[in-house]
Amino acid sequence: MTQSALDQLKALTTIVADTGDLNAIQQFRPQDATTNPSLITVAANLPENKELIEAAYIQAKSEGYHTDQLIERSIDILTVRLGVEILKIIQGRVSTEVDAALSYDTEATIVKAKELLALYQDYGVDQDRILIKIASTWEGIQAARVLEAEGIHCNLTLLFGLHQARACADAGVTLISPFVGRILDWYKKAENVEHYPVEKDPGVLSVRHIYQYYKQHGIQTEIMGASFRSVDQVLGLAGCDLLTVAPALLAALEQDQRTVQRQLTAETSQQSAAGIHEVLDKEQFKNQLETDLMAFQLLQGGIDGFIKAREQLSTLLRQSFGIDATIRT
Template sequence: MNQLEALKKMTTVVVDSGDIEFIAKFIPEDATTNPTLILQAMFLKHYQKLIDESIHYAKKIGGDYKNKIVNATDKIAVSLGIKILNFISGKVSIEVDSRLSFNKELCIEKAYKLINMFEEEGFDRSRILIKLAATWEGIKAAEELEKDNIRCNLTLLFSFVQAQACAEAGVYLISPFVGRIYDWHNKITPLRTYSYEKDPGVMSVHRIYNYYKENGYSTIVMGASFRIKEQILGLAGCDRLTISPILLSKLQSSTDIVERKLFDIKNKFNPTSIKVTESDFRWLHNQDIMAVEKLSEGIRQFGYDQIKLEKMVADKF
């Protein structure tokens, strides 16, 4: 048994890619996308047709030029999601434009638009996860969407208070970014000898996972953004792990033993009745310099890649 097969016995493995070839190769239950992965996929020859089809769709819908570009890029994301759904049995994550991350109402509006586009193609909303940045506004948008059976994946999660607020809002799933946390800390204090117990990204997920299980929260923890295989193995037993094709291949090529690192402690306590307020959230998140920097950086980068995708579409209009 290789490490990937062993890991799948204790954790749901998700492919972090927009490339159908990789998804077909690893046969995951779920898959995740983001603006960066979609942009990368659109440079592949076999996806060029998606751009043309999306432009045709946008022109048919009508509206002014700006709306046509937005409708075309939304269609690209949905069409790619549909292609992925045809290869998996579970859910695909589709991201809301990160430029909307500080507007609850616009996040909700975009989420409904994307869900409706999937449903128009015959796919039930139960198979879609709407990805939102874990800002206060994004979390509150997810809280409203979950009430209408629209499952949400709160991404760009770096601070513990983000995880607390997500659990209290009843969101379906969170994606703590292990690799980006590691990058920030390792730049300041490099690890001379790597061990997962000293990896701040891995330890962040351990803390969140144990807190959720001990307090009976149902929100799924899905570690994301891995740099090395050892980070993944340090989270064996986590609810889900979304992994890039490169690291999936490394796991697949090794037969070293995989040991469970996280254990589900069932409902030891009831969730606390003390809720994180908006001012609590902003203050506590603001105290974590790494989280502040990485959240804003992540929102900017996803926004830049969305703009690049829009330009790619505009150049073909």
């Protein structure tokens, strides 16, 4: 019997579900799962999660929170409770994201990360099963440096270029999530191109470049390709350490019968000339980010999008519990 593309891919790469939909995770049984504010907002709108929302709100209220703080605490609790439910299904780790509004505040990111981790620990979850997800700003990367030094594992997301990947490696982060689809979207619009073959897909090539650089320099940080638009993009990174894939594409891979070829190997990458790995300081990082228009725009756009998604979730909770949005603490 011919194996599906998904089964073949699982033999080459750790597959991660990019969703907060518990039913989809139950169906595909990935090793790990990732969430973000947009996915949490989608999950919160599912009828089967109504009890989780109510429980989060009741817990936040019992802790003495009121109005705006009550909603923010409820969102954090809901995010963690969804993570706990996901961990009941999978064998590995779940990524839980810090509020994107804190992306340029190192200290606040550290505090929020520890608050989320404390919630997980209250539910009896070992911290080794949690990846704290942080945007790959300079400030976010420095927060991850501190957290990793304390044994708290981090997933640096919204990553669009080698300069971000290098800074993450310097900070000793556990895992990075370089994006694919959003890079493709940007180039299609910027260059007015309808289609790129996978071998010329700028998003796929970006992740391949980062993978090669990491393996050449013996960097231990895991690479998890993210933000896919097609099955071809996913298969174009077969062999990457991990790939986080939305349920719709997992379903398509399950139906696909093509033969999957490994595209990335550490051995092949290590055979290439490595060059010198230079540690980036803040000024160098900022300069490289600002001169890379694609990465600069997509990083800020991604942060803005996640902030908006959290605001939408806040509105949903206010409506659900009859809290006046005009009230401020």
